[in-house]
Amino acid sequence: MPPIFVTSSGTEIGKTYVSAMLTRELKARAIKPLVSGIDEETFPESDPAQLLAAMGEPVTFANAGLVSRWRFKAALSPDMAAKREGRSIDFDELVEECVSAAAKHDPLVIEGVGGLMVPLDGTHTVLDWMKALDAKTGVAPLLVVGAYLGTISHTLTTLAVMRAEGIPPRAIVVSEAAPGPVPVEETAETIARFAGRVPVRALPRGGTLPLAGLF
Numbered sequence: 001m002p003p004i005f006v007t008s009s010g011t012e013i014g015k016t017y018v019s020a021m022l023t024r025e026l027k028a029r030a031i032k033p034l035v036s037g038i039d040e041e042t043f044p045e046s047d048p049a050q051l052l053a054a055m056g057e058p059v060t061f062a063n064a065g066l067v068s069r070w071r072f073k074a075a076l077s078p079d080m081a082a083k084r085e086g087r088s089i090d091f092d093e094l095v096e097e098c099v100s101a102a103a104k105h106d107p108l109v110i111e112g113v114g115g116l117m118v119p120l121d122g123t124h125t126v127l128d129w130m131k132a133l134d135a136k137t138g139v140a141p142l143l144v145v146g147a148y149l150g151t152i153s154h155t156l157t158t159l160a161v162m163r164a165e166g167i168p169p170r171a172i173v174v175s176e177a178a179p180g181p182v183p184v185e186e187t188a189e190t191i192a193r194f195a196g197r198v199p200v201r202a203l204p205r206g207g208t209l210p211l212a213g214l215f
Contacts, residue, residue, distance in 0.1 A: 037075030
């Protein structure tokens with residue numbers, strides 16, 4: 001199975017919730033190589049903590065490196081958060097880290113950071129990361145989007161970019177991370193009318209959803 005890359009149309013939408021759910025379902029290894037807004041105090045509620053728990057690993061700050069190699073305190077885009085700490089992200093190292101993990105673990109869930117076009121350094125975005133991985137390993141993208149007002153436009157824009165770049169998602173999950181203006185199922189139905197052959201699934205807040213069959 002190619003590594004599953006979980007991306008999104010934005011941030012705070014539910015990527016980690018879906019990644020953890022998929023990790024448990026597939027009994028997969030999960031990594032989120034880049035994470036911002038994390039320190040020892042906030043770690044128990046962090047994305048890496050959720051992924052460690054999904055893998056059955058001890059949820060301790062000392063184990064954060066099992067999931068996330070590049071960790072930054074500021075809750076900003078990775079390039080900005082790294083700059084605040086006088087650091088930088090080596091894009092080639094990031095890609096090779098994922099390639100190495102994919103060679104060791106099958107299945108592997110890779111969670112991106114923020115939305116599809118979030119900058120990683122001075123010249124690369126999450127989209128570039130996905131494309132570089134796809135060239136080396138093949139990837140199975142999963143697009144997680146929100147159920148908020150405006151998500152339909154954001155979702156279809158992200159879908160159009162992914163298609164144009166040759167990495168269309170295997171599926172779209174509409175995640176009700178917070179109560180939306182309409183039932184999440186209705187939002188998913190609307191997106192599905194414009195998504196062509198890409199399956200669209202609704203995930204109610206706090207719910208579960210079988211996804212393994214899509215990969």
